[in-house]
Amino acid sequence: DVKVTQSSRYLVKRTGEKVFLECVQDMDHENMFWYRQDPGLGLRLIYFSYDVKMKEKGDIPEGYSVSREKKERFSLILESASTNQTSMYLCASSRSYASGRPGANVLTFGAGSRLTVL
Amino acid sequence: QQQVKQSPQSLIVQKGGIPIINCAYENTAFDYFPWYQQFPGKGPALLIAIRPDVSEKKEGRFTISFNKSAKQFSLHIMDSQPGDSATYFCAASKFNRNAGGTSYGKLTFGQGTILTVHP
Structure with missing residues (x-):
């Protein structure tokens, strides 16, 4: 039933x-x-x-970049990780609407990736 | 610049109590106000949402009260249960149209409230 999958739950980097x-979203x-x-x-x-x-x-956006080469995949890149980027990172997806006001703007989130930079 | 301010940061109630979480926004262009609920180890999930043309919306034990003139909205949880213990986020968004002509919403979230309901 998982709809938004984040590849790594926990990462420790230098x-x-x-x-x-x-x-990835399906x-x-x-x-x-x-x-x-x-x-806070x-x-x-x-x-x-x-x-x-x-x-x-x-x-x-400072210190981050992204890549979206396929519709279902969205990557976040930290070119040179710093200790102040230690955090929980959440990916989400939502529909667009062809015209007019969106009926609802519902985000579906992944479970998160907890990054620690030492 | 925090466009949506949420309070309190944490809240403890007894089972059956009515916790109230408040949010205030600045941008009058916001036209959609959802609340998300997050359990430990999970991503946030939509709980309930309101548009500014109504002053209240109820879904089960959860109620949003909306005050357009004050630019404030709040979440009330009736007959709270230990299973309601979670982090709650208010959010706001406005209509956007991208270069391709389709419309989408981009949510601005509040700071979050950690709710604990004791048995």
Whole structure:
């Protein structure tokens, strides 16, 4: 029944390493999102994509990049990990609507990837 | 810049109590206000949502109250149960249209509230 799968639940990396977080959804959703969850700060949007090869910056894109080569897959990349990127990372997906106002903007989240940078 | 402010950060109630979580927003263009529930080890999941044309929405024991003029909305949990212990996030979004012409929503979340319901 899993619809949004994040490949790694727990990762431990060293400062300066390149980190890839992978996310796959099986609902044929157009939109995919990467959020970061930190205590007291809630969920903050890093990047999102509304179509293959399309991406837009969210609220905190610095230090991150993304890749969407296929509709079902959205990757978050940390080019050079730093200790302040230690966090829980959540991937989500949602539908787009052909026209007019969306009937509902429902995000389906993965279980999260907890990254520790030493 | 936090566009959606949520309080309290944590809340403890006894079984049967009515916890209330509050959110305030700044952007008057927001037109959709959901609440998400997150259990430990899981991603958040949609619990209930409201649009600004109504002042209240109920689904089972969960109620959203919405005050458009005050730019505030709140979640009430009636007859709370230990199984309701979770982290709750309010959120808000506005209509967006991408370069391809399709529309989508982008959620801005509050800081989260950790709710504990004691038996």
